[in-house]
Amino acid sequence: MREIRNEQLKLSAFHDQLDNGLDVYVIPREGFKQTYAMFSTKYGSIDREFVVPGESEPTIVPDGIAHFLEHKMFEQENGEDVFKTFARYGAMSNAFTSFDTTAYLFSSTDFLDENLTTLLNYVQEPFFTDENVEKEKGIIEQEIRMYDDDPNWRVYFNLIEGMYQVHPIAIDIAGTVETIQQIDKDTLYKCYNTFYHPSNMSVVVVGDCDPAHVHALIRENQAGKKFQRQPEIERIFPDEPTPVRRARHEERMLISMPKLQFGYKDMSRPTGKDMIINEYATSIGLEALIGKSSALFNKMYEEGIVDKRFGWSYDATPRFAHSLFGGNSKDPDRVLQVVEAAFAEALQNGISEADFNRARNKMIGQMVSTLDSARAIARHFTTYTFRNADFFDIIDVMENLTLEQVNQRLREHLVPEMLTVSIVLPK
Amino acid sequence: MREIRNEQLKLSAFHDQLDNGLDVYVIPREGFKQTYAMFSTKYGSIDREFVVPGESEPTIVPDGIAHFLEHKMFEQENGEDVFKTFARYGAMSNAFTSFDTTAYLFSSTDFLDENLTTLLNYVQEPFFTDENVEKEKGIIEQEIRMYDDDPNWRVYFNLIEGMYQVHPIAIDIAGTVETIQQIDKDTLYKCYNTFYHPSNMSVVVVGDCDPAHVHALIRENQAGKKFQRQPEIERIFPDEPTPVRRARHEERMLISMPKLQFGYKDMSRPTGKDMIINEYATSIGLEALIGKSSALFNKMYEEGIVDKRFGWSYDATPRFAHSLFGGNSKDPDRVLQVVEAAFAEALQNGISEADFNRARNKMIGQMVSTLDSARAIARHFTTYTFRNADFFDIIDVMENLTLEQVNQRLREHLVPEMLTVSIVLPK
Known part of the structure; x- marks a missing residue:
């Protein structure tokens, strides 16, 4: 555990990189009532083309798959409702997908150990089946239509589309009703195994907590799971020309x-x-x-x-x-x-x-x-x-x-x- | 809509009492990223004896029923998962029961209308069946045992028990494994109809929002539901003697x-x-x-x-x-x-x-x-x-x-x- 100290702000982040590559940061803040924890992967809607570690050819995945994956992480093989598990321990939980990050998070005032364990385990236990993937398409289609109908989202995304000619940032984060139809169980597992490897992820915990205790808990949790070290993922982005796409x-x-x-x-x-x-x-x-x-x-x-x-x-x-x-x-x-x-x-x-x-x-x-x-x-x-x-x-x-x-x-x-x-x- | 202005703090609460008795407060805070909404009833673990409006004899209910009721509110007749509905609109949701309050809440950065509507509707659509009440007993029993095993909760609750001789504050908020067995569908509906009447509840919304808009939305939502005006609930509390129960x-x-x-x-x-x-x-x-x-x-x-x-x-x-x-x-x-x-x-x-x-x-x-x-x-x-x-x-x-x-x-x-x-x- 290494202390990254900022003397000016009187703040420290206690960092550790685990054997499986996971970066863990604990930022203790005395007197905070809420503790906030984020388990994040460096993976978002712009990661549409990449070379899977161990393969030689690039893979291109359907638009919106990072967001689709985020949705499916809440499905547990034992039928457990993750939101309810968090609620039982007084925590509020959520997740989001952005252009370059997918994050799973909770905030709690108590039961930090239980909530952290829930967070680590559900994100590291994917359960995709042909049936539950098909079912999700209807739900995400609804969500896409909801954003399509939202004038604030439209005016924003029309702007992003207008700026970029070929960059995948101009792809709607949730994809389109058409592209999500191409998503299947195998593609989800391929993306999951590539981008949800601990070496591409971080855990950040902020609140009135003991860094050594939190680090020990996460280290022990991760030690019980089998991950091979994975090399850096090669991501492929098109060369974006300087001019905007439309004025x-x-x-x-x-x-x-x-x-x-x-x-x-x-x-x-x-x-x-x-x-x-x-x-x-x-x-x-x-x-x-x-x-x-x-x-x-x-x-x-x-x-x-x-x-x-x-x-x-x-x-x-x-x-x-x-x-x-x-x-x-x-x-x-x-x-x-x-x-x-x-x-x-x-x-x-x-x-x-x-x-x-x-x-x-x-x-x-x-x-x-x-x-x-x-x-x-x-x-x-x-x-x-x-x-x-x-x-x-x-x-x-x-x-x-x-x-x-x-x-x-x-x-x-x-x-x-x-x-x-x-x-x-x-x- | 009446403005309750605090000049010193430069803060206003915009208040309205609807025809059904519901108190609605909107506190606009410009620049806030998150909006927080709470739908609360003046009803908690200490409300064990009361006269149901329209009846003449007092009712005594099993210990832990307010908390049990909170759990059951998440059950929807259409099978909808309320937590997921909130998550779809980017909101984090939760609920809690204290000695004198039960509150349902969410925090969101967008889609305030949708999230407020979800909040109002699920709390006002109880769905208790013999089956789902029985099933909940197992879940709450687990929760009670979890708190029983938590040394922080034990040292706190042993203190409260030591202070009060007869006051119901000394009853554990979740009740006991024995008392929750006495809870059934009819008792839940009796408590629900008494304490979840809008005249015993309030909605508080805080964030960067337009008070007139929020008030209009809530007023319209409530106008579509049928509530008779209800007189004040008579609550019965034993006379607590001055001395502590144990030193x-x-x-x-x-x-x-x-x-x-x-x-x-x-x-x-x-x-x-x-x-x-x-x-x-x-x-x-x-x-x-x-x-x-x-x-x-x-x-x-x-x-x-x-x-x-x-x-x-x-x-x-x-x-x-x-x-x-x-x-x-x-x-x-x-x-x-x-x-x-x-x-x-x-x-x-x-x-x-x-x-x-x-x-x-x-x-x-x-x-x-x-x-x-x-x-x-x-x-x-x-x-x-x-x-x-x-x-x-x-x-x-x-x-x-x-x-x-x-x-x-x-x-x-x-x-x-x-x-x-x-x-x-x-x-």
Whole structure:
């Protein structure tokens, strides 16, 4: 057990890599009422082509299979209802699939040993049959249709589709009604055996707990299971060209107020700590430009063309990166006009020292308050670990960023040709 | 819809009482990622004797029936798995039964309408059959045995049993293996129809949501269901004598380190805002005396007889009140000796102005950070509303408390004859 200490934050993560390759991190937080545990695999909707360890030819799997697999993990051979088992021990449980991660999690206030054991065991005991796979297709089809009918999801996913030409991020996480029909028991086991190997997974536990005890419990649990060491999985991604796929997309749905999302595709791919520097230089710049206390946001708010839920985000990963802006607006084109003018001006003159400091302080404050939430720590820590970066570095990185770095990053990122727009209008 | 505004905290609860008597509170918190909703009934393990509205004779029900009922609510006539329905909409769900409340809840980041509808409908669609009631007995029996085997639960419940002579708080929340055998379908429906009437329930929703929208959704959902107005339920409680039942209880279990819990029974029963004044005068006094930064705690910690998880709490309700202290200790009797001496000295001289201010500031800080958590707000708000008090008053109450009030309260509360001790020792 190795202590990864951050003196500034007075936080430690206790790390151990088990013989089977599983990375276990325990982050003790004294006084926390809830403990949050995440058992995650570096496997998401973008992993559609890969070489199975031991094989030589690449495998291409049907779109949506990572999400399908997540659903099927709740099926237990003994008929046990995993959700009820957690509930019996006072825990709330769930799972999710994203572009690059599938995570199984619970939060609890007591019975940590029992809940951790439940978590480790159900995720490591797949039970796929022809019958239960067929049955799941109907359930997932419903879920796909539900997302298809959700205007917030549509305006978001139309934007992602508009940004990327060949990258699998543009595949809907759940796949389509057609692609999930191609999924069968054998393909599920193939994906499971490849990506749910402990060497491709991590356990992160955050809460008022004893690291040595948690590590011992997980080590013992894993020692009782047979896993061969597995080499790194070779993942195959197409070369994404720089230009966006389309500049603008409109769709009409049964809504009362139009929805707007727009964003800039970003081809920079720094790694490790540089990824965090890049991410937060961009984020501080965007917060200064269009965050809730910016002149731009307030101008739009006063004009009545955005409401308080208008927001921005910047996602940077080793495989893709882009900014997103949006919300409801009675006049999406007016928003675009105002924003594009303000961004053009910012590229010319840069943001001011005062705006830079305000935005940086706000983002540091948000990050500090994140450290009060076991859930937020577990999720962020997992995300950054999978991306070979250290979540605890973020505040230090922000404190050391300069105005010049931020303005430089805005000039690199806010390239007018890289803008994509997605609008959902009332029918 | 009426706005209950707290100017100091800049928080509002939007309240509405529906025609069927259901109290609905929506507390909007801009920027919160999670929305937390609780559908609760003022009904817990202490409600063992009551007059069913419309009847004249009191009914006495088997111990543990409120908790049994909570379990059975997850059974749906259409065979639907409620946990899975929530999971499909990205929500985590759970339920719990306490001495005086049964609550059903979820937390979600999206699909609030769907999740709220699921919550309202499953709790209002009981489905008890002779078969499913019998089957549940085995499951609950397991749960009871699990708690019986849990040294933390045992040391706690032995203490509660030691404090109260006849009050039903001393009944284990889940009942016993014997009492749950007496539960049948008809008794469950009788309790359900009495205590799950909307006029005995509340819905509290906290998160970044629109109060008018949430109120409209709940109002419409309830309008589609048929409930007759119901008069107040008459609850019958025995007169609890002042003295504790026993001064000390010891039990031996398979543990490595002894566990100690002790506390003072409190016969004061102020109501409304006075209840909060009483509660926080006591709490600030106890934090000053034995909280983590007190001289007493540090003395015990240095001596190695307590660890950092040693803690205290003070529970004050209209039906019972007591303080609790405890944790693991290699020498429980030495802890009691040190604490009793320190408490006796404090009763003589009172706590100091400096200790009072330190404790008050810490508790105000904790309460402020509570307001960052949708879960904490929903739970506390429900608790205080059911006790006819206003959760939002607490910070103001603390700011206006005086040292004299706190010392007066400590003298009333820390009466040596009202002390009860519970110890679990290694076998």
